[in-house]
Amino acid sequence: xxxxxxxxxxxxxxxxxxxxxxxxxxxxxxxxxxxxxxxxxxxxxxxxxxxxxxxxxxxxxxxxxxxxxxxxxxxxxxxxxxxxxxxxxxxxxxxxxxxxxxxxxxxxxxxxxxxxxxxxxxxxxxxxxxxxxxxxxxxxxxxxxxxxxxxxxxxxxxxxxxxxxxxxxxxxxxxxxxxxxxxxxxxxxxxxxxxxxxxxxxxxxxxxxxxxxxxxxxxxxxxxxxxxxxxxxxxxxxxxxxxxxxxxxxxxxxxxxxxxxxxxxxxxxxxxxxxxxxxxxxxxxxxxxxxxxxxxxxxxxxxxxxxxxxxxxxxxxxxxxxxxxxxxxxxxxxxxxxxxxxxxxxxxxxxxxxxxxxxxxxxxxxxxxxxxxxxxxxxxxxxxxxxxxxxxxxxxxxxxxxxxxxxxxxxxxxxxxxxxxxxxxxxxxxxxxxxxxxxxxx
Numbered sequence: 001x002x003x004x005x006x007x008x009x010x011x012x013x014x015x016x017x018x019x020x021x022x023x024x025x026x027x028x029x030x031x032x033x034x035x036x037x038x039x040x041x042x043x044x045x046x047x048x049x050x051x052x053x054x055x056x057x058x059x060x061x062x063x064x065x066x067x068x069x070x071x072x073x074x075x076x077x078x079x080x081x082x083x084x085x086x087x088x089x090x091x092x093x094x095x096x097x098x099x100x101x102x103x104x105x106x107x108x109x110x111x112x113x114x115x116x117x118x119x120x121x122x123x124x125x126x127x128x129x130x131x132x133x134x135x136x137x138x139x140x141x142x143x144x145x146x147x148x149x150x151x152x153x154x155x156x157x158x159x160x161x162x163x164x165x166x167x168x169x170x171x172x173x174x175x176x177x178x179x180x181x182x183x184x185x186x187x188x189x190x191x192x193x194x195x196x197x198x199x200x201x202x203x204x205x206x207x208x209x210x211x212x213x214x215x216x217x218x219x220x221x222x223x224x225x226x227x228x229x230x231x232x233x234x235x236x237x238x239x240x241x242x243x244x245x246x247x248x249x250x251x252x253x254x255x256x257x258x259x260x261x262x263x264x265x266x267x268x269x270x271x272x273x274x275x276x277x278x279x280x281x282x283x284x285x286x287x288x289x290x291x292x293x294x295x296x297x298x299x300x301x302x303x304x305x306x307x308x309x310x311x312x313x314x315x316x317x318x319x320x321x322x323x324x325x326x327x328x329x330x331x332x333x334x335x336x337x338x339x340x341x342x343x344x345x346x347x348x349x350x351x352x353x354x355x356x357x358x359x360x361x362x363x364x365x366x367x368x369x370x371x372x373x374x375x376x377x378x379x380x381x382x383x384x385x386x387x388x389x390x391x392x393x394x395x396x397x398x399x400x401x402x403x404x405x406x407x408x409x410x411x412x413x414x415x416x417x418x419x420x421x422x423x424x425x426x427x428x429x430x431x432x433x434x435x436x437x438x439x440x441x442x
């Protein structure tokens with residue numbers, strides 16, 4: 001019988017202890033550091049910084065400085081993940097400095113993995129070939145497949161004002177990172193509000209251009225090209241482009257794709273539904289909206305899903321006014337969705353927007369959420385419910401962006417950017433030529 005609080009050393013623990021003893025002996029004898037452990041098979045992303053590994057014999061290595069901002073100490077420790085991915089450098093002076101830099105440093109790992117995936121996809125392909133299974137071994141949840149390779153990232157003329165992440169190698173917004181975790185909601189000045197009105201009107205114009213492109217046989221890549229040109233013609237930067245290395249100028253989400261679909265060479269097919277999500281940047285402000293469209297004739301289930309999703313958005317907008325808690329919007333949306341037999345995605349939410357693409361408040365679309373904040377005049381934010389035919393659970397394709405329903409059933413979405421006024425709200429991204437969304441005319 002074992003004593004309480006103790007357990008005998010098993011085979012696995014014994015082997016681990018013996019391995020550590022051998023490694024320690026090698027280090028004492030002047031050998032190199034032990035190799036990092038094999039990559040984890042866990043599906044969830046690593047949330048904490050791993051332990052640093054002692055660099056090889058530093059006598060043969062030039063003096064290095066810690067990569068943590070503001071630290072000039074000598075560095076002899078390396079990131080183990082960088083070693084596995086073949087990333088050069090990544091030296092730190094201590095575990096504490098490494099942990100302090102982890103939020104930004106881990107973006108290097110994502111970029112390296114993305115580049116490796118792109119290389120694997122394109123290395124064996126002939127010019128013009130389309131690969132609809134670029135990630136061998138991945139089990140798709142529905143019938144949709146990517147059409148790789150993607151076309152090269154389109155340039156934006158230098159005369160167009162760019163957000164801070166546009167030229168960042170990792171696409172990171174340092175202005176957003178500086179406010180990460182805050183729940184303080186900015187009250188916009190009259191000047192800010194006018195800037196938002198202008199950029200949201202331009203975003204609406206760009207979405208209307210995309211709407212005219214939606215038909216069977218047109219690829220989502222062609223829609224993205226039209227969106228990119230429409231942004232440039234209006235002296236706008238397409239906000240999604242290079243945002244945390246997103247490769248395109250808009251998001252196109254087809255059928256079971258919930259959001260963040262990457263435009264590619266797949267032609268739209270009769271009976272599809274497709275969401276086009278547009279954000280543009282002009283004079284320091286972002287404007288954001290999206291709509292879901294029918295591709296040709298669609299079945300009754302698609303019509304019910306799209307109609308209900310739009311109603312969820314508009315019912316939530318009707319409740320926006322000073323004094324309302326942001327958490328209340330999810331109760332309204334989920335009640336209407338469930339009454340029609342649909343579910344509400346929980347992983348993605350609406351957000352504050354102005355000079356930052358994404359900021360406080362967070363606006364969940366599901367009931368009984370714990371969103372922080374009360375609406376006040378001058379708040380600007382989006383509501384963008386994602387409603388599903390089946391379950392609300394989602395997963396992400398290996399491209400790191402495309403969110404799909406776990407059961408492979410369809411999802412729809414609508415989005416507006418809103419300004420809280422003294423008596424209610426102003427829909428900044430509304431259509432100017434009609435009060436109806438495009439799908440009602442299809």
